Amino acid sequence: MSQKVLLTSKEVNIILHRLACQLVEKHLDFSDTILVGIQPRGTFLAERLKDMLVNEYQIPKIALGYLDITFFRDDFRRTNKPLEANKTQIDFIVENKKVVFIDDVLYTGRSIRSALTAIQSFGRPSEIELLVLIDRRFSRHLPIQPDYRGRQVDAINDEKVQVCWKEQDGEDAVYLINK
């Protein structure tokens, strides 16, 4: 097994600032916008962006929720690995709001497909966008593309992209792991 650094801590930080700026450009004061981190790994990115928007871009109030997609996945009973559920915390109705899904890696697109169904339990958003840190090109199973991407990566199927966060893994970095 070998691993290659795709993004260092400094690069992750620069990309986060760019993504935050792109969000501000589109959503201005975020009064009609809700950020939704996709459980489990999208929540770190969502929290970082929220903190950055509040502290560095002076957006006074940002609605942030966490969405777990386990019960909406299309591989129930089709995988040997038991599916592990996480907490969903969406304390607001998303009816007529602009929702931004936030996840660390976009790979097959199936998680996002599940999230598109799951969010409907909380109302009908006026629009849904997708923000990802890493977009794995050429590996999509479904016609789903991000609206905001940190970095596009060409990775073949048996390679894995691992995103590490300081809060969870002790450092900010992105690795390409060859299994």
Add this chain to the structure above:
Amino acid sequence: MSELSVNHLLGIKYINKKDIDLIFETADHFKEVINRPIKKVPSLRDITIANIFFENSTRTKLSFELAQKRLSADVISFSAAQSSVKKGETLIDTVNNILSMKVDMVVMRHSSPGAAHFLSQNVKASIVNAGDGAHEHPTQALLDSYSIREKLGDVGGKKVVIVGDVLHSRVALSNIYALQMQGAEVKVCGPKTLIPRHIESLGVTVEPDLRKALEWCDVANMLRVQNERMDVNFFPSTREYAQQYGLDKTLLDSLNKEIVIMHPGPINRGVEITSDVADSKQSVILNQVENGVAIRMAVIYLLASKIQ
């Protein structure tokens, strides 16, 4: 998340503490789901479940059906009163006929103890016991423990008294197993005629005096007097039972602490507990009903994930 250690839920006796913890964690997620504006998830779209009730049931049957529908399973429900069982069909034939319609899971209530176990060994489907005679009622015990955990934070170390008709109760046996597995201490309380002989061998103690039992406990689970299972008189009159083993507000308020009141339903108001106790803030009876749906969703979801 790990998996359940069993492919059927036949009784609490056949599962372990890890299974209970997993069911509770999963139920936490489903409890959040059933409080959403849209209370349904698509997980079990390709699963068909048959609810076969050879005995009457209102809340258990409704609760199972609702849990299955919230998980998007296809559901067929069947009551023995309207079936070919009346024409002399055997249990295995009835169930096999249903299974040949491509049913994946059977939820069954039956008046004979061991019926669910018998079925699990003779048919190819995942079996959930929804009550077999006076033997076990595992989902009720799970939702009872889950309600205690929700109200008091933990089941371990708590003192629980099961009051009333222990002899005819499947809820009592499943509760004893479940509570002890989680580290709770259990007493039973009731007229001698309604306490099974040798119940001490299960590790519980018997307290004939209701006041003493209530003063000792953190939680009182008031069982229903099962008149339909009594072929002889087990106590002189309902009035005398209510006087000795019924819980009223005066007795509840005179205790030196605030205890949690549970009842598996349906309540004989004025017999096991009076209306003001059932509706008091110490009662978690309606929470038990809500938790029942979440617990049954968790059990069905976890068992369905093991169907090949």
